[in-house]
Amino acid sequence: MKKLLFLVFILIFSSLFAFKVIMVTDVGGLGDGSFMDGTWSGIVRACQEYGIEYEVIQSKEQSDYISNLSKAAESADVVFAVGFLMSDAFYKVAEQYPETYFVGIDFHQEKDLPNVMTFTFKEQEGSFLTGYLAAGMTKTGKVAIIGGIPIPPVKRYEIGFRTGVKVYNSIHNTNVEVKVVYANSFTDPKKGKELTQALISEGVDIIQQACGGTALGIIEAIKEENLKNVTSKELKELIDYMYLNGGYYMLGGDVEQEWQAPGHILASAIKRVDNASYMGVVKAFTGDWHPGNIELGLKEDGEGISRMPFTKGLVPNDLIYELEYLISLVKRGEFKIPETEDELNALRVKIQF
Template sequence: MKKIILLGILLSISVFSFKVIMVTDIGGLGDGSFMDGTWSGIVKACEELGIEYEVIQSKEQGDYVSNLSKAAEQADVVFAVGYLMSDAFYKVAQQYPETYFVGIDFDNGTELSNVMTFTFKEQEGSFLTGYLAAGMTRTGKVAIIGGIPIPPVKRYEIGFRAGVKAFNQIHNTNVEVKVVYANSFTDPKKGKELAQALISEKVDIIQQACGGTALGIIEAVKEEDQKLVKSDNLKDLIDYFYENGGYFMLGGDVEQEPQAPGYILASAIKRVDVASYLAVKMAYNGEWAPGNTELGIKENGEGISNMIFTKGIVPDSLICEIEYLIILIKKEEFIIPSSEEELNGMKIKIKF
């Protein structure tokens, strides 16, 4: 009798076991933004549901197919994170029709019953940080450092430039935007070199759209601010910045401010954590919905951080302008450009 009960328990565990595996692109965990944000959503959902989770990190693009295949053989839900994984993702998903596949940051239009993807209106979040940067610069020069110029990153760039352009049109200013690419999401040394070069050209606010490469931007900004403030104490930094300005990075994807309090002015939020959290819950609860979901400000998938350390140095009038723009975007009364052509034709008639 005991053997029968034990067998029943084992069968129950086998039937109801559920596992999620996330496969990273070459960026890997530890970037403090895109990859870490997606992983945090998966971990949160899995721990709430009491299910198993694991991550497989890709070292090179040639690993994508084998890593996704390995994951599909072990898990109920496989996440592929990063635009560079798109081709491998759809190839493997067709080979394992009984496994759920979730793609974060890409959608090639292929419709498969076991595939769910999430894309984002990156231009909306970076529009807000671009507008903030234009309103906060003391030198009249801001910049964005991209990783690899893939479509999501290009939308980041377009949105940031649109935010600066909107501020210029509304306030009749002439803030300049510089755009550079590191051609890597994993090269902090390159990020630091590019940031230092921009700072030498009088750029005082830099938006990151380069994943782990941005860790070098933080280093460059901190070193430059230390020359001015000569203290790493948050109160000393904020007091100095309030009176004199300073050098700042703008974070990307997640609220990066806690990584370097005071040195990161704000972050363009891209809720990859929400997307991954929802996907796990939907798969586990039998609410699977194949197809692509695009998230923007209206869907609370894009936005700007709360500036938990630096809000005090931002004029109230500038914060109010940003909040008003968010309202217009949510009402679809103002559409943020997502292409060069749309950016060139953008005209703002708002007056504050």
């Protein structure tokens, strides 16, 4: 009888003090295989680990942001807003619900609010590595980056990628060209495919994505181009062909995207949004809450390059070594990767292997 009463007490206590997390997406929504999905995976991981209730509210239009965030704040202990475009709505709602924790992913702390924690990233550090890799792997001497909307995080992606190519050119005395285009959308695969086809027609063979769900069209175009030469669906035959002849590659963004198109995605610039969202949940739930902004880069394992699970054998050992050495320089503070156009223009490469 005592045991039964104890169990009833626990159930009542749990129901009275249940903890809930709600993530509100921007218009990109889940299913992008990149930024949104990565953030959501970190929330799910933390909530399942700690037995926390969790939910997602997806925004269809920017006009949904305030209403969706308000709805979330009325029933959740922690509200996540994911995406730079949500920042204005985020702070308006956070001020209205001071008893609710708010976590912003991908934008800075704009107001000093005790219930707000934000996470930003040194995107330039991850894309620097894929830019360097692209410069070392291109067969045509032309690479590109397709951005979504030129907001600050995406511009840092662009600057980092161009820096990687610039550093490779300086060290190896090459002249790899970088093309930069913007889709002006994070949700338009059709536009991503059209831009990719146009870039391929101009001689580009490696394309970095920084455009969220729009990149699904990049993947489609890359696969179609490669399968003109390799009709087999076997990964081994594709990799063998690429090793001997080269081909076309996308470079993923935010998460390890190689699994979406094995062999067609060379590597990914990792942006550990999953670690940030996981950290946000845990800090709120355990009482380790500290308002303010947390910036994550290579040193904090918030940025990096993927393991290249399908394509690492295509990359020369010397190039792998150079990437590892460059990572060590950044982590030790001996090389700062530019994050603005002015810093990139002023960069003088003094690295030697």
